Amino acid sequence: MLKRLLPLLLGCACAMLQAAPPLSDTRLHELASDPFWLALGHYQRDRLGGWHSHVDDDAFFFAERGERDPAAELAATLAALYREPGLADRHPQCRFPARTRWLRERLTLNDLPQPQCREYDDWYAEIAPHSTVLVFPAAYLNSPSSMFGHTLLRIDPAGIDTQGSALLSYALNFGAYIEGSDNSILYAWKGLMGGYPGLFALLPYREKLTEYSRLENRDLWEYRLNLTTEETGRMVEHVWELRQIQFDYYFFDENCSYRLLELLDIARPGLELTKGFSLTAIPADTVRAVEQAGLIESVDYRPSREKELLERAAPLSQAERDWTRRLAEDSAPLASPAFQALPTGRQAQVLDAAYRLIRYRKSGEERDEASARDSHRLLQAINRNPPPRLAVARPVPPEKGHPSRTWQLAFGNREQRSFAEYGLRMAYHDLQDNLDGFPLGAQIEIAQLKLRQYEGNHWQLQQLDLANIRSLTPRSALLSPWSWQVGSGLERVIGKGRHDNEQLVGHLSGGIGSTWQLDESLVGFALATTRLEQNEDFAAFISPAAGFDAGLLWRNPLGNLGLEAGADYFHNGEVRRTLSLAQHWEIADNLGLRLSARRELSQQASPASEVSLQLRWYHY
DSSP, X not given: OHHHHHHHHHHXXXXXXXXXXXXXXXXXXXXXXXXXXXXXXXXXXXXXXXXEESBOOGGGOSSTTTTTOHHHXXXXXHHHTXXXXXXXXXXXXXXXHHHHHHHHHHHTOXXXXXXXXXXXXXXXXXXXXXXXXXXXXXXXXXXXXGTTOOOEEEEEOTXXXXXXXXXXXXXXXXXXXXXXXOXXXXXXXXXXXXXXXXXXXXXXXXXXXXXXXXISOOOEEEEEEOOOHHHHHHHHHHHHHTTTOOEEEOSSSSXXXXXXXXXXXXXXXXXXXXXXXXXXXXXXHHHHHHXXXXXXXXXXEEOOHHHHHHHHHTTOOHHHHHXXXXXXXXXXXXXXXXXXXXXXXXXXHHHHHHHHHHHHHTTTSOOOHHHHHHHHHHHHHHHHSOOOOOOOOOOOOGGGSOOSEEEEEEEEEETTEEXXXXXXEEEEEOTTSOOTTSOTTEEEEEEEEEEEEETTTEXXXXXXXXXXXXXXXXXXXXXXXXEEEEEEEEEEEEEEEEETTEEEEEEEEEEEEEEEEXXXXXXXXXXXXXXXXXXXXXXXXXXXXXXXXXXXXXXXXXXXXEEEEEEEEETTSOEEXXXXXXXXXXXXXXXXXXXXXXXXXXSSSOOEEEEEEEEEEEEO
């Protein structure tokens, strides 16, 4: 009998020996309120004082209400760590190494079971985390999710700068998980409303480098962080815990940049980088927050394929650019006497530009036999006659640009009536704003409100933009991109309104055309436009119009000047024309002064003129 009971008694004794140590309520709540534990659970304070986790996945929690109770989750985690070690890779210690390490250190848990976590150990050894680089692919207007840019982390092994290549590193990315192929409009809407789950992904850096720098032709900024090896490893530990774990994903706040700030809070507890991003988390602003926290050690710049092509073609004459286009389309003229007559040095630059042009045109496409043949011939010619080294000038880094939120205060006069105007734009840049860190001709305005107060204390809503986006990329001898614009919201237009011939209308508008580089600091553009308008002056509920929008943008010593003329020709016979001029003074990185003048004409109302002086304060 005793022999039969002995194994049972020994098992019970082992189970008792491997039970989680009891914690007093005081100690439990002390640990559960530790900033590092709260960061591990991605907990945030509710407005009413409770807690909630950004993680939207039951698989992440042991406690029934773990997403809202950090103390209950800590107690449940502690108990789970003492489960049977034979669970191996399915053991909670293997599933949550960052939680395990922290609780072991804080509670001196020397009696924890020792499960074999082969899957995690192999994964961690493959990544071999040693240092961290924050990567910022610049804004890309043709993708709704990337209009503001993007951020990801690069995890480097030891000796990457002296012995290896960054192409051997891993990229840590957070993004929306999309099943199927939603169109751009549906994608933007669901992204705004949280219609997609967000997931972390760890993949070879070379894949992300190809996607951003090559396929989408985006500049890359790489910020080496001063995280220690221990801090980098601690962050990677937590990334293992987030495999296939779903978060809510929103374009403007709980996005790629916000989630990476949370990871940096894991790497170096106490940074609290997410505190300033309760409403929006624009990538450039989050990079600025990382810089202000003193995390950036050095900065590297990788120009896009498009920028390298344009830089190589810049010193070429018109005839040499013609040769570049011909050779990119067909390499046969390489041996022609006309091409051989070019000086050897000029041939080298044309060859390099032609090869880059082929690669640019074939980005994201399957290489056909003809382009592969032409590329090979051009490479052979380049090897025989190498061009001079290409040096692309480094632009102003994006974190040195103005912050994304803008407060506006203006004083002006409209048809002998003085007014004050108060405005707020949530994001993020227009054509006349302080230009450092932004490309000339790019505009993204989201959620802009303007309230106007006329003399006599008459208040009115002047403007409410949902979105106002413009991409005015100049055409060149080698590239011919389309320029486009789209906008929607409420605005005041000249009409039969009760106050000073103004009518508040709703609109959805767009346009497409071309932009030309007229001088080093001067561009001109012309677009054909369409517009749908809801206007109480019109008999129809919705009235369509066709028209044009044309203008000049001049980068001058004071700042940016814009001259613009446009017209809308409505189906009901109404013709509305506008002429505007705006000069922006760049007073400081976060301060601007803008003088604007505008003339409006309509067949249904008397002409109206307006002039204003506006102070703009950029902040986050």
